[in-house]
Amino acid sequence: MNLSYYARKRIKDYLIHIVMLIILLFTLFPIVWMVYTSLKENTDILVGKIPLSHAHNNVAEIAPDDSSIWILTSDGGINKHNRKTLKESDYKSAQTMTSSFHTDDKYIWISSANHGLLRYSKSDLNKKSEFDLKLPSFDKAKVGSTTIYGTKDKIYFSMKYKGFQQVVEFNKKLGKVVRTFNIKNEFSPSQVQSLFVAGDTLMVGLDTGLLSVDIKSGKIKKGFSIMEYLPLGVEKIKLLSNGKLIIAGNNGAYLFDMSSGNVVKNIYPKAVYGLSVLNGNVYIGTNHGFIAYSAKEPMMASPLGAENLFHQIKRDGTVNPGAKLVPSEVVAIAGLGKNLYVGSTFGRISQYNLNSKKVVNSAVARQGHIVVSWVNYVDMWKNVDFGLYLGNSFFICGISMFFAMIFATMAAYALSRFKFPGSKLFSMAILATQMVPGIMFLIPIYSNFVKFSEITGIPIKGTYYGLIFVYSTFFIPFSVWILRGFFAAIPIELEEAAHIDGCSPFQVFWYVVLPLAIPGIIATGIYIFLTAWDELILAWVLTSADTMTIPVGIRNFVGNYQNRFDLIMAAATVATAPVMLLFFLLQKHIVKGLTAGAVKG
Amino acid sequence: MRFKQLQWSWHKIKKYRFAYIFILPTVLGMLTLHLIPIVQGIYMSFLNLSQFTLDKYLGAPFVWFKNYYDVLINTRSPIRIGLFDAARNTVIYTVVVTFGTLLLGMLVALMVNREFRGKGFIRTLFLFPWVVPTYVTGLLWGFMWQRGVGIINIILVDILHLLPSKPFWLIGPNTIWAIIIPTIWRYWPFSMLLLLAGMQSIPEELYEAADIDGASGWRKFWEITFPLLRPVWSILILFGLIFNVYSFNIVIMMFGFGAGFPGEWGDLLMTNIFRNSFMQWNFGAGAAASVILMLTMILIVNVWFYFYKKAEEETR
Structure with missing residues (x-):
């Protein structure tokens, strides 16, 4: 090639740069991957899925009004669509998890386990209010879903997790929690799955039964055990015009007579995903469509019932008559005029015309927001006493570093400046300590400590000072080895001059040599800190539950959670972050100090 | 007198x-x-020290060289089984890791030792693996090597289609690579740092003189850089050999989260001795194996010193 020398040089330089950056990428990848997986859901990790999850955008509620239809998805998505064309006209994500909704004329209310109660204005979705619930039992870190029931001026809601044994009454006008109903009852412990208000009675569907609560007095009127019919609990409650209730769950839908407390009739025998009462009909969402019953007794499947309705709709929401499709659960049904709006899992919504008995339009709600599982860190922190371990590690490593540095500096200075009898033996001994397998020290040190405690009564095993003593002593030899190089690099003339001026040897050391050696001492100190932070075996044997350091804590933790890679990676990140930060802040000193010592020594 | x-x-x-x-x-x-x-410890290697006699500690029965016989010769003793596999693995592991870290460190040090923007920052980024604690390294790579859910198999098989099916990394002969690669990853930045510092202390005039003589980059490396860096790389080899023979954390955390058996191709002398001592309560034999290992290391280090001194005298 006819390239000039400089052109070739530049191309070569460019190529080297690219290769270097590729190596850098490979180098950093494992660390990035560690942090990234610690933010993923374990189920995604276990199926080998690389991207972060989207929150499930199941349709939780459909609310039609005059001009538009609101599709509210369980990830907190508020989709405003045109009523006729089903085209999206506005969208806002509340970024909540497994939420439930209540809509009124002006507002959309969202209750979620991680954000509490939120309110969005229908006219302007950017207007958002978050309410401080002031509930001691509400824990944002808990994962769970919620249930909500709203009346004209009140909202009743509850969180679906164990330990939240309450139904909260919220006043819309006052904007605060008015009171809470304690629902501890004969079926406890239980969690609330559904709510319904009929006159002065609050019906509470539990995973273990059904309660009726008097709203005025706040007392439980009666508890009904329906385990025989719905062993997994009452997930849905609706009131019919004749005063009877429909209760539904994973094992079917039943007609329930409140006054007698008996299940009157089984309406539908399989799992119920959605339940609505509209225009004198009961609509039940099933796992592949919906079915309609007349609300009058005896309940018969009305000609409207179209079990295979959703076989007509593609996964992406487009209508495709005659095509067989993956079934999806119908979770929400709402009606307006001659149209029925049917929402299902994967965020699909279809407009079903009651006259033509056909799907006229369909649309898909926006995909859920990306879920970053910060909760992994919370879970991990709850399962292990990481605060204690971090504190222990910082304390033990810090103090050990302090002592090791003092003694190593002294020894290294003596070794580099004085050819005293035994100096050669001493420096040989220092190198020799590095050649002994650490495991050989383990049993003798352990046994000696136990013997020492037996004789003197002073405990050593499981104490801070025991491990500090061991660490300081173990890290001295290597520190001496590094520091000797620093002292050797300091010109001896300075010391001689100070000596002639009448300084004592200690004064020479303190005022002349030490200031010059500080960078090296800092660098060695940080190196010792990193090594102590890394130490596993000695800490394993010599600590007890109170003095455990990070590596031992992590080892015990991962032994108990072998398939929870999300938690393990969260723990690994927490163990790495402090030293990484320390290194990043002090890297100039480390690089300068270590290299100076190693190159000159 | x-x-x-x-x-x-x-x-x-x-x-x-x-x-x-x-x-x-x-x-x-x-x-x-x-x-x-x-x-x-040396005295312990002559004792029959097991879970029954641990209370007596140094008062345990003195059995002379029985432990050494069990470790080296008696093919039926439990500690002897697998020990030679572990020794073979340790040799491969130590040599590959020591020279791998040196090679990679040298390569990247040469690349970083140029003038470009953000040099200090890139050097810091390169040093990051060296700060990751070794037990985290073991956990992290143990997770990455997983057959089904590990990212390495996902990249190799699902994304790049380099292999027809997902191989096992933590079972069988692949294990030796599964422990070598993380160790190199953890330690090479340190070699790079020291070599880079060494390179920066080489006077620029030498290269200028070589340029005038028309020497190629390859030649400059072998005639100037490499010999002048000898103090650095020989120290790196010495400490690399010692550290890697006694390497423990990465391997122990990668298999069974600190309690598992790394297998025929993943077991190192340290993990072997640790298992025999603390999980089979055979402390005497463990001590004997440690003593043999220590003597071997002293021998190797002395050989290293001998050659180092000799080479130093030759250059003078």
Whole structure:
């Protein structure tokens, strides 16, 4: 090639740069991957899925009004669509998890386990209010879903997790929690799955039964055990015009007579995903469509019932008559005029015309927001006493570093400046300590400590000072080895001059040599800190539950959670972050100090 | 005469009083936590020290060289089984890791030792793996090597389609690579740092003179850089050999989260001795194996010193 020398040089330089950056990428990848997986859901990790999850955008509620239809998805998505064309006209994500909704004329209310109660204005979705619930039992870190029931001026809601044994009454006008109903009852412990208000009675569907609560007095009127019919609990409650209730769950839908407390009739025998009462009909969402019953007794499947309705709709929401499709659960049904709006899992919504008995339009709600599982860190922190371990590690490593540095500096200075009898033996001994397998020290040190405690009564095993003593002593030899190089690099003339001026040897050391050696001492100190932070075996044997350091804590933790890679990676990140930060802040000193010592020594 | 000698050494002690005071804490610490335990450890290797006799500790029955016989010769003793596999693995592991870290460190040091923007920042980024604790390295790579959910198999098979099916990394002969690669990943930045510092201390005039003579980059490396860096890389080889033979954390955390058996191709001497000592309660044999290993290391280090001195004299 006819390239000039400089052109070739530049191309070569460019190529080297690219290769270097590729190596850098490979180098950093494992660390990035560690942090990234610690933010993923374990189920995604276990199926080998690389991207972060989207929150499930199941349709939780459909609310039609005059001009538009609101599709509210369980990830907190508020989709405003045109009523006729089903085209999206506005969208806002509340970024909540497994939420439930209540809509009124002006507002959309969202209750979620991680954000509490939120309110969005229908006219302007950017207007958002978050309410401080002031509930001691509400824990944002808990994962769970919620249930909500709203009346004209009140909202009743509850969180679906164990330990939240309450139904909260919220006043819309006052904007605060008015009171809470304690629902501890004969079926406890239980969690609330559904709510319904009929006159002065609050019906509470539990995973273990059904309660009726008097709203005025706040007392439980009666508890009904329906385990025989719905062993997994009452997930849905609706009131019919004749005063009877429909209760539904994973094992079917039943007609329930409140006054007698008996299940009157089984309406539908399989799992119920959605339940609505509209225009004198009961609509039940099933796992592949919906079915309609007349609300009058005896309940018969009305000609409207179209079990295979959703076989007509593609996964992406487009209508495709005659095509067989993956079934999806119908979770929400709402009606307006001659149209029925049917929402299902994967965020699909279809407009079903009651006259033509056909799907006229369909649309898909926006995909859920990306879920970053910060909760992994919370879970991990709850399962292990990481605060204690971090504190222990910082304390033990810090103090050990302090002592090791003092003694190593002294020894290294003596070794580099004085050819005293035994100096050669001493420096040989220092190198020799590095050649002994650490495991050989383990049993003798352990046994000696136990013997020492037996004789003197002073405990050593499981104490801070025991491990500090061991660490300081173990890290001295290597520190001496590094520091000797620093002292050797300091010109001896300075010391001689100070000596002639009448300084004592200690004064020479303190005022002349030490200031010059500080960078090296800092660098060695940080190196010792990193090594102590890394130490596993000695800490394993010599600590007890109170003095455990990070590596031992992590080892015990991962032994108990072998398939929870999300938690393990969260723990690994927490163990790495402090030293990484320390290194990043002090890297100039480390690089300068270590290299100076190693190159000159 | 004898009196005079005594006086002389007393004089010396007085003269070097300062130095002796300065090394005193270190010497005391090393006596209690290094010398005495080593002597005890060597003595332990002659005892029948198991879970039944651990209470008696050094009063356990003295069995002379039975432990050594069990470790080296008796093919039916439990500790002997797998020990030679572990020794083979340790040799492969140590040599590949030591020279791998050196090679990669040298390569990247040469690349970083140019003038470009953000040099300091890139060097810091390169150093990050060296700060990751070794137990985290073991956990992290143990997760990455998983057959089904590990990212390495996902990249190799699902994304790049380099292999027809997902291989096992933590079972079988692949294991040796599964422990070598993370160790190199963890330690090479340190070699790079020291080599880079060494390169920066080489006077620029040497390269300028070589440029005038028309030497190629390859030639400049072998004639100038490599020989002048000898103090750095020879220290790196020495400490690399010692550290890697005694490497423990990465491997123990990668298999069974600190309690598993790394398998025929993943077991190192350290993990083997640890398992025999603490999980099969065979402390005497463990001590004997440690002593043999220690003697071997002392021999190797002395050989290294011999050649190092010889090479140094030749260059003078």
